[in-house]
Amino acid sequence: MASSAPSEPRMAPLSGWESRFVEASESGVVELGERPFLAHVNLRLDPSNLSARARVRETLGVELPLSPNTVSDGAGHAALWLAPDEWLLVGPTGSEGEIVGSLQGALAPYHHSVLDITANRTTLELVGSRAREVLATGCGLDLHPRVFGPGRCAQTLYAKTQLVVWQIDDVPTFRLLVRPSFAPYLAEFLCDAMLEW
Numbered sequence: 001m002a003s004s005a006p007s008e009p010r011m012a013p014l015s016g017w018e019s020r021f022v023e024a025s026e027s028g029v030v031e032l033g034e035r036p037f038l039a040h041v042n043l044r045l046d047p048s049n050l051s052a053r054a055r056v057r058e059t060l061g062v063e064l065p066l067s068p069n070t071v072s073d074g075a076g077h078a079a080l081w082l083a084p085d086e087w088l089l090v091g092p093t094g095s096e097g098e099i100v101g102s103l104q105g106a107l108a109p110y111h112h113s114v115l116d117i118t119a120n121r122t123t124l125e126l127v128g129s130r131a132r133e134v135l136a137t138g139c140g141l142d143l144h145p146r147v148f149g150p151g152r153c154a155q156t157l158y159a160k161t162q163l164v165v166w167q168i169d170d171v172p173t174f175r176l177l178v179r180p181s182f183a184p185y186l187a188e189f190l191c192d193a194m195l196e197w
Contacts (some may be wrong), residue, residue, distance in 0.1 A: 012036035013122045013180035014187055024191035026043050030128040032190055039096035040177070041089040043079075043103065044113040055106040060089065060099065069154045071166060080153045080166060088117075088164065088177075121164075122183050124176040126190065130197040131172050137193040141165065145172075159189040 014034040023030040043064075045052050053064050061075025064087055072079045079098070080088040096118045103114045126135060136143050138159035148154070152187050153166040163186070164177040177188050 010037065013183040014124075017184075017187055019192055020187070024194045026194075026197060028128055030130040030194050030197050032127075032136050032187070033125050034183075034187075034193065035123040035125050035175070037093045037118070038123050039091035039093065039099055040088075040116075040118045041091070041096055041099045041103070042115045042117050043087045043089055043114070044085050045107065045110060047085055049110055052107055052110040052112065055110075056103065058140045059102050059106040060091075062089075069152055071151050071153050071168075078166075080164065082155060082164075091134070091141065114172050120179060124178065124183070124190070126174045126176060126188065127171055129171075131174055134190060134193045134197065135165070135174055138189055139165070158186065161186050161189075 004045065012034055013036065017034065021032045021034075043056070045056075047053065047064070047066055049052070057063050059078045062077045063072045063074070064070045064078050064079050064082045071079050076092055078090045082088055089099060096116045100114050100116050107114065110148055132143050132145075135158070139156055141148060141154055142155050148167060150167050150169050150172070153164060155162070155164050158162075158176070161178060161182045166175045166177065167173070168175060176186065
């Protein structure tokens with residue numbers, strides 16, 4: 001029987017960037033950091049299937065939003081609307097297996113797709129009174145609070161980098177969900193934009 005080597009600890013895509021984030025940040029004005037390893041699960045199902053949507057609500061404690069570019073949250077999970085029949089489910093670190101397993105069981109009678117895409121994204125968090133202005137430097141979205149506030153999300157480009165922007169509160173706090181390979185480029189661009197403030 002072959003002995004198994006100890007598993008290597010996961011390394012965050014922006015591991016080693018902490019000092020750069022601190023250097024670029026100004027407390028209360030604009031701060032940047034990484035929240036790696038949040039569970040990301042892609043869900044597709046027919047939104048007109050009330051029974052399937054009820055199963056998701058019963059399983060995760062979160063309602064699937066039906067309005068474009070909105071977010072629902074509850075019981076430690078969030079559901080981000082990506083398309084009429086597609087949502088990104090975000091949960092606590094390490095919960096992706098549980099989310100996928102429980103949804104596969106709950107949705108077995110219905111046509112659906114549930115995929116763990118946790119390794120496909122990392123999360124940057126941009127916080128502070130000037131976070132909106134920093135985000136606007138490289139993003140074509142209308143980020144005015146009347147249009148884009150808490151509970152809103154959108155797939156967009158920021159400095160030519162594809163990401164999901166999600167505003168979670170009035171501070172404001174933005175979560176930027178980006179592919180790990182693009183995370184250093186995005187972080188560098190944001191740090192440079194933050195220097196103005």
